[in-house]
Amino acid sequence: VNILGVCFFKEENKRKIRPLPFDGLSGETKIVPKLEKGEQANPYPYLLFGSLFYVFEAIVVMVIFTMLSNHESDVLKDVAYSVLIVGAVGLAILLYNIVPIRVDSITDGYRLTTVSNPKNRAAFNELLRVEHLISHGETDVEVRVFDEITNFTTDLNLNKVYALLDKKAYAEAEVIIDKIIAAKDEIDEKVYIRARAQKIYIGLxxxxxxxxxAYYNAEVPINERREISRDISMAxxxxxxxMAGLxxxxxxxxxxxLNNVYRAFKRTPKTRQATEVILFNEALQKVIDAHPEWELEGYKLKVAN
Known part of the structure; x- marks a missing residue:
C-alpha cells in the first residue's frame, strides 16, 4: 500500500516501510495473485475495495457533519465543515478513480473494464506477478505470451518484446510483434502503431x-508513417x-x-525505462554513425541513479 509516496509492504514475511513513487493521485495498492490460484485469481475485490471504502467514508462524514453542523460551538461547526470538505475531496478522487478509460494514470475503473473481458483476466494476473518480481529486483523475469490479442494482452506481450529486445533476440521479438500487427482490427490504433514501430525499429x-x-516502402503506408512521427512514445x-536519419x-x-524524447520517456512505465534508454541510445548511435556531421551526441539518454 502506497500512501502519498510512503509504501507499506511485506517482504520475506516482514513488514517494511520505504518511500516509493506511485501511479495515481494520492497513492496506490498492489497485490500479487496467490500462487495456488494463479491465472484464475479473482481481481474484482482488490479493484473494488477502494471505491467501497469511500462509501464507508461518506457515511462517517455525513454522520459527523449532521451531529456537529448545528452545534452551538463555533469550533465544532468548523470541524463539521472541515469534515465535509474532506468528504468532497474524497468524492472527487472517487469519480476520477472509477473513470472506465485510461487517463494519465491507470484507474480502477479502467482495470475493472479491462478484466470484465475474460480474455484479459489471466493477463491481468500475469501482469501483477511480473510487476511484483521486477519491483523486487528480478532482472530476468519469464513473461507469458498470450495468443489471444486484445489491447491488454498486447501490452503484456510487449513486456516480453522488451525483454527480448534487451537480449537482442530480434527474431523472437518479431514473431510476437507480427501477431499483434496481424490483429490490427482487434486493437486500438495507437497500440497497433506502436507495434508497427517496433517492427520497423528491428528492421533498421x-x-x-x-x-x-524494402519492408518500409512495401508494408508501411504514408498514414502509418505519419502516425508514428506524431506518437509521443519511446517506441x-x-x-x-x-526513419528520418537512415x-x-x-x-x-x-x-x-529528439525534441519529444523526454516527454515520451516520462510517460514510459518504470519497468521499461532502463531498457528504453538502451534501445533509444542504440538508435541514436546508428544515426550518429551514418551522419557524424549532424552533431547529435548530446541527445543521448542516461539512466537515473
Whole structure:
C-alpha cells in the first residue's frame, strides 16, 4: 500500500516501510495473485475495495457533519465543515478513480473494464506477478505470451518484446510483434502503431538497410508513417529517429523526434525505462554513425541513479 509516496509492504514475511513513487493521485495498492490460484485469481475485490471504502467514508462524514453542523460551538461547526470538505475531496478522487478509460494514470475503473473481458483476466494476473518480481529486483523475469490479442494482452506481450529486445533476440521479438500487427482490427490504433514501430525499429537496427527499406516502402503506408512521427512514445520516437536519419536522411526530422524524447520517456512505465534508454541510445548511435556531421551526441539518454 502506497500512501502519498510512503509504501507499506511485506517482504520475506516482514513488514517494511520505504518511500516509493506511485501511479495515481494520492497513492496506490498492489497485490500479487496467490500462487495456488494463479491465472484464475479473482481481481474484482482488490479493484473494488477502494471505491467501497469511500462509501464507508461518506457515511462517517455525513454522520459527523449532521451531529456537529448545528452545534452551538463555533469550533465544532468548523470541524463539521472541515469534515465535509474532506468528504468532497474524497468524492472527487472517487469519480476520477472509477473513470472506465485510461487517463494519465491507470484507474480502477479502467482495470475493472479491462478484466470484465475474460480474455484479459489471466493477463491481468500475469501482469501483477511480473510487476511484483521486477519491483523486487528480478532482472530476468519469464513473461507469458498470450495468443489471444486484445489491447491488454498486447501490452503484456510487449513486456516480453522488451525483454527480448534487451537480449537482442530480434527474431523472437518479431514473431510476437507480427501477431499483434496481424490483429490490427482487434486493437486500438495507437497500440497497433506502436507495434508497427517496433517492427520497423528491428528492421533498421538489426537488418540490412536495403532490406529494411524494402519492408518500409512495401508494408508501411504514408498514414502509418505519419502516425508514428506524431506518437509521443519511446517506441515510436526511436523508430521515427531511424526513419528520418537512415531512410529520409533528414536532420530536421531527427530533431523533431529528439525534441519529444523526454516527454515520451516520462510517460514510459518504470519497468521499461532502463531498457528504453538502451534501445533509444542504440538508435541514436546508428544515426550518429551514418551522419557524424549532424552533431547529435548530446541527445543521448542516461539512466537515473
Amino acid at each position: 537496427i538489426d537488418k540490412d538497410l536495403e532490406a529494411a527499406r 515510436s520516437i526511436r523508430t521515427y529517429l531511424l 531512410l529520409d536522411k533528414s536532420r530536421s526530422e531527427c530533431l523533431v523526434a
